[in-house]
């Protein structure tokens with residue numbers, strides 16, 4: 162029996178394990194389906210895509226996408242200590258203040274920007290020091306890049322040439338503009354939540370971490386969740402929680418585990434023969450993700466990340482933690498509005514000094530660079546359902562990308578802007594032939610077809626256990642699951658709407674705030 166059982170040691174779970182076990186009177190068990198974070202590719206920033214489709218990846222596939230020419234999309238998710246924070250691209254971009262004000266206004270008191278800013282700051286250790294908008298004393302290291310590629314500076318100049326302003330920090334006063342990416346790295350290596358939050362807490366006697374331990378069902382007595390059943394090395398085990406079970410399995414696995422436990426839409430559960438514990442129609446609904454397409458060019462100079470694995474670069478990394486292997490690949494970003502009257506940017510451009518085709522699996526030979534286009538506020542929403550009652554079967558993931566025609570039009574506008582930047586004078590000494598979409602692809606119809614054939618996830622699924630007070634809300638503003646006692650969800654799945662940034666930072670903020678909610682502490686809004 163533990164006071165708290167946390168399911169999932171990812172971005173959120175490691176934060177909670179640390180914060181809850183700060184009190185030596187409280188006992189905490191952290192269950193993680195994957196293994197430890199020992200593999201060196203986890204810690205070498207430029208190697209993150211080498212983790213894809215390995216045992217450290219849940220390796221999900223979506224259902225065929227009716228609006229993307231029926232393609233099935235690959236969704237990597239981290240399966241190890243640190244979860245997806247151990248395999249992500251380390252971009253630290255929190256989103257726009259209006260995103261959080263929208264959360265607050267949609268029935269979530271305590272989640273407006275002024276309320277959540279103290280929790281972002283509490284998490285952060287900005288290397289350049291704190292400010293009104295950023296923190297300097299937290300566990301999570303936020304750094305400038307150590308060895309930025311020459312082409313990344315060229316991209317920034319090209320974006321300015323094309324009319325975008327420079328910005329100091331996307332998380333500061335102004336998000337719009339272009340800048341080199343801040344990264345969750347320390348000393349040139351990845352700063353996952355396993356490194357930043359879990360490792361320092363491991364010596365505490367009141368914290369127990371079990372790896373290779375996959376939760377398969379909540380233990381429920383009446384309407385109270387009293388523990389978790391899990392599989393560890395083929396053995397069925399159970400553990401009870403005297404205070405709470407906290408689900409931190411991420412936007413795919415948390416709703417799956419709720420459904421397997423009889424918490425979800427009653428008709429879906431009954432159709433699978435699962436006893437209904439709580440009829441919550443929103444579990445698995447409201448799935449939102451960032452879709453990305455891009456423009457790619459051949460590079461006429463051998464200066465891109467294609468040379469990152471040369472022996473000299475490996476030595477530079479091993480000895481000094483410098484050089485192209487410290488690159489997070491997505492080295493710069495730009496935010497802008499495709500229509501002047503929008504409240505927040507609707508497109509992000511991401512610059513990579515390399516080709517990045519099919520998640521890195523299909524890169525052409527030679528040198529190239531990419532300007533990715535990200536749809537920040539998709540109207541299209543999807544859902545996630547069980548395929549079976551077997552907890553080791555992946556759920557059916559239906560993000561429904563491009564169901565909205567508006568989403569298509571915004572992406573086309575984004576592609577045109579990316580091309581304009583790619584054609585800027587600053588790139589003249591480096592730009593070879595356009596590799597994608599290719600010079601022949603010019604009309605809106607052709608660009609649309611290119612996107613339907615090539616767009617991929619930016620790896621940001623959220624919203625499948627959203628907080629709120631409407632009929633589809635799964636958790637309340639204190640992240641307690643509606644209709645049962647003793648259970649919270651704390652991870653990316655609780656976001657009511659996707660933010661105009663990247664989802665690691667807000668997930669960590671959510672967990673920082675959840676720890677205070679659980680402890681009954683409050684922090685004044687800033």
Ligand SMILES: Cc1cc2nc3c(=O)[nH]c(=O)nc-3n(C[C@H](O)[C@H](O)[C@H](O)COP(=O)(O)OP(=O)(O)OC[C@H]3O[C@@H](n4cnc5c(N)ncnc54)[C@H](O)[C@@H]3O)c2cc1C
Nearest residue numbers: 169171172173194244245249250251252376411653663665
């Ligand atoms: C390839 C990739 C690149 C990305 N790049 C960026 C980026 O650059 N910047 C950014 O901000 N965001 C990025 N993201 C997104 C970001 O990392 C995620 O949004 C964030 O990590 C989600 O945190 P989470 O706690 O919700 O889930 P996760 O971090 O995925 O954690 C869930 C954990 O729970 C475990 N788990 C699941 N089910 C069970 C179970 N039944 N029993 C026990 N354990 C279980 C999982 O193994 C995992 O460890 C990226 C994601 C990916 C995959």
